[in-house]
Amino acid sequence: MIRFTLRRLLSGAVLLVVVTSASFFLAHLAIGDPTPGLLGDSATPAQRAALREQLGLDRPLMTQFWDWLSHAVRGDFGTSWRNFQPVSDQIELRVPVTLSIVVAATLLAAVVGLVVGVATGLNPGGVLARVLKLASVVLFALPGFWVSLMLVMAFAIKLQWFPAVGYVPLSHSGTQWLRSITLPSIALALGAIVMIAEQLRNGFQEVNNQDFVRTLRARGLSARRVTVHVLRNASPAALTVLAVMFVGLLGGAIVVEIIFNLPGIGSLTQSASQIGDIPVLLGLTVVTVVFVVVVNFLLDLVLGWVNPKVREK
């Protein structure tokens, strides 16, 4: 297990270095000179040259890269080119926002997806199974932003149950925090719920017809215990989907954060891209890759716990 853990951590570190190094050079190539976006309409060439000097952009690109990398490994991602504040401070403020909605959406997707998946797996011809089939078609056809806007129209504008925009930190007020993340989390979770439920239903049906399940039933085990056995065997695929979705939701959060005006890493990525704020973009890349590595690592551990056969492999 220790070798397995070390191997995973090493491959994660390599992935981190490769992705962030590639991002550094790609960002500089794609964005070019950021000073027009940073200084606005009225800046003169002399002012732009002064800013380039201040930001260290007049140095060779390799020098800039080593400088950035040597600081980044110590957790120092430099300062934002827009507001000259430390990038790590901004990420520290933004990560809890995105994690709040992504974790809430993942939990929601896991719980509801599990319930619906098991229910439809036990009764494949039932009403719920037909509703799930319809929902999967409808939710794939509807754009995510439209679903978000409908939620805002119904629950924020019409009923005024939840705020249309904004985020309240958990440390400020638990209730207000919950209110501020409810609609964004639901908007993010809807698609994931359907996918997990479908995955679980398919797995459930597949396992349910296997010999060992018939043997368990023949031995007189209660329906509930048989269901637990079936679920443990059917869940790895759904868990993998859930982990992949968690990472996917980090990306999907951009749209939701914009519609609900949440100050998360998605909206920060968008605003940093618009003005070519490379230090912020690179800091966000590092954070996202770390999330991907950690989630995949945790997935391996959970899969091993749920299904011992995975550990043997």
Added chain:
Amino acid sequence: MQRIWRATLVAVVALALAACTNAGASSGDGPVEKIRIGTLLDVTSWDPAQADIGFDGPYLSAVYDPLVALDEKSQPIPALATSWTYSPDRLTLTMRLRSEVTFSDGQPFDAAAAVANLNHLKAGVRSGQTYANVAAVRQVNADTIALRLKKKDDALLYNMGLGRSWMASPAAIKAKSLVARPVGSGPYTYDQGDSTPGSQYTFTRKPRHWDRRTYPFESVRVLPIADPTASFNAMLSGQLDVAYANAADTPHAKRNGWNIASKVATWVGIQFTDRTGKQLKPLGDVRVRRAINHAFDGAAILKSVGQGAGVATNQVFPAGDPAYDASLNDRYAFDLDKAKQLMAEAGYADGFRVTMPMSSIFQPWQPAVQQILGQIGIKVTWKNLSPADYQKNAATYPMFVAVVALDSNAAASVDGRIASQQWFNPNPSTEAFPRLHGLLGEIGDTTGKEQLAAIRRLNAEVTDQAWQDVWYQADNTYFSKKGITVTPITGMMFPTLRFLQRG
């Protein structure tokens, strides 16, 4: 299984209970005590030297006092500087300062603090341009300072009032701590505990402030909302009292009974950078530039692309400005035949080829430009650039589609739009245009009404020379709930708090 159902039920009940406390409700029917403002952008920086003028107004005006403010007609008015005088040669500006003002860290505002601030602003990457003509600032006595100028600068006081003279604690400037936390003497204190950076900023009114009457709201909350739909939804849900608006939502705003305020903020059209024909010979002929002016139907483009929010004009002086001359708007009435005739007279009956830059920001106008220029024989090859590269490179092309901010001060407009080097105007030299050159000299030598008359003549000359092809001036629009009025100021993309009042 039952446990899962139970857990789901508990979660639903918790959400329903949470929903019962509706903090998003609006402030009621009485006088508005708390104002919630939705602006387009997050605060750039709490350091006035690194902040933008455009959208930082509501944030910075809450916590800082300026030396000079602007009134509703964009005239400089006293703030921390109570009065000022120019020396007869207009090269020294002496300012008397308000006494008994203290910064939130207990430091006094005095001449030494003002000098430290102006030096800080002069050295600032973003604020430095305002003080480009200031040679030195010195303390005359405890409540008087003097700014010595390298040359006469008629736009200095206006630019200071626009958002370039916020005064911060000298101790905070020295400690370089302003970037993260503001320390000013303004009408409100920043409530960091009740703020979520990037989402909402809360300011609480000071019990005592020298200009308390100008700021009637007990608390101010500013929410940066980049998406216009999100901003509009926040108004509908009662989370905002004032919003930077999309003009397309105006009919909906009217149905809701909101106040609607708008004023021109930018000019939209084609900027010519090669008026002497060095790069592209035809553009050196004024008849070609006039032909292009005649070919575009500015009013139609304003209606179709600009959603009707603005004024169809061919001037760079904002509509309503003393230098704006409505009679000049007929100079290039839409007339395709006339345009073709001018092209033929210039010897370009068959047109010519031009390469123009394009980026996603300007794409709404691209089809119109392609079609209209094509109708007078000008064939465009587009060079696609990223938005950031557009500003850097657009002016290296002989002409390009432009959206340029306007100023509500005639001298600032002359300097910023015509005379000084800007991203859209890399070669402001006017030697090849003697009449124009002479008028710029005349403007530099005069003041007051005489100067304004010269600026109006310059406006006529610039229009006659088809210095650029302005299609229209586009509005900035603001919605506000009943009981709150917004006075837009051209030059401020979002007005400072003194322009948000009860009423």
